[in-house]
């Protein structure tokens with residue numbers, strides 16, 4: 188029987204980052220994926236690194252997101268150095284475009300919200316915003332510059348993290364999906380694969396939106412898929428420096444000249460069909476934001492499945508089963524939250540306490556809700 192200090196189910200950016208961090212701390216780590224690693228949500232994402240909340244429900248996530256943003260440059264540096272691969276990190280800030288007639292009111296609300304949460308945000312006149320990003324539509328009324336935000340090429344980063352993990356001694360098992368969590372009394376003793384049992388002192392569930400299908404994990408990781416459709420564009424005569432947001436969509440420039448446009452949020456199960464309505468929403472929003480994109484070539488379209496949780500917040504940390512940890516449910520922020528997730532799991536495994544308050548994200552919160560009769 189294979190034995191590890193830590194067995195991780197799921198080799199996306201989250202499982203890969205945890206494996207990398209634990210191997211660097213000297214632990215023997217086995218990383219298990221049911222297919223080729225790094226080809227699910229971590230491949231499909233846009234790679235925006237923004238701790239700003241997208242809705243009021245996401246405000247509790249801001250401190251964790253800020254903590255992850257603060258360690259991102261160092262995380263990228265270590266991954267690039269050990270893997271020898273670039274992660275396409277662009278610490279150039281992001282710009283929110285405001286088109287509404289009540290732009291002045293919206294601008295002061297957005298700025299006050301950001302400052303209240305300790306996030307840097309600068310109000311811009313339409314002229315100043317268009318000077319920074321000339322491709323934005325002339326209909327622009329105002330803008331908000333968030334200078335500390337960034338983006339990363341998540342496909343490149345995920346491959347680099349997996350390579351860095353391998354170089355640091357992590358043992359990979361592709362095509363080895365976890366079927367169940369193995370328990371002995373109140374303790375988790377590893378993972379059950381299709382034809383094999385893996386023994387581990389610690390077991391981490393990091394299988395993205397598929398985590399709930401691992402027997403014994405669903406009560407702690409009741410995640411479901413939230414589909415997002417994306418389009419990659421290329422234009423010879425239009426350049427975008429920063430991530431651009433409008434009310435409808437975002438545009439993410441890559442170092443190789445592509446401009447990613449996204450994304451929809453759809454609850455349609457595990458299917459990943461591209462739809463006429465989804466692509467229309469993205470493309471019309473993109474052209475409204477940057478009219479010059481009307482002439483851009485469509486290079487690629489795809490859809491991916493985000494791991495969403497019942498309250499849309501990540502599910503992180505220890506369960507009431509000794510040795511069983513969960514790291515999933517990162518929903519729209521898993522690329523941003525990978526470094527802090529890896530650090531927290533490493534602290535838990537090696538120190539049994541963590542440096543950031545993660546009670547709010549405990550896998551036990553759904554059990555409490557069920558026990559009180561609330562929907563799980």
Ligand SMILES: Cc1cc2nc3c(=O)[nH]c(=O)nc-3n(C[C@H](O)[C@H](O)[C@H](O)COP(=O)(O)OP(=O)(O)OC[C@H]3O[C@@H](n4cnc5c(N)ncnc54)[C@H](O)[C@@H]3O)c2cc1C
Nearest residue numbers: 197199201227228229232233235365395415520521522523
């Ligand atoms: C369209 C889109 C846009 C996004 N944009 C952003 C963004 O701009 N910024 C941001 O921060 N986040 C973004 N996200 C979210 C981010 O991509 C995810 O939160 C993150 O990738 C989740 O990583 P993960 O490793 O948990 O999951 P995944 O990348 O899905 O990896 C899970 C892995 O588990 C494996 N697996 C499944 N079942 C099993 C099993 N039984 N046993 C073993 N392995 C298993 C899978 O094969 C997969 O490799 C976006 C997502 C999408 C889809």
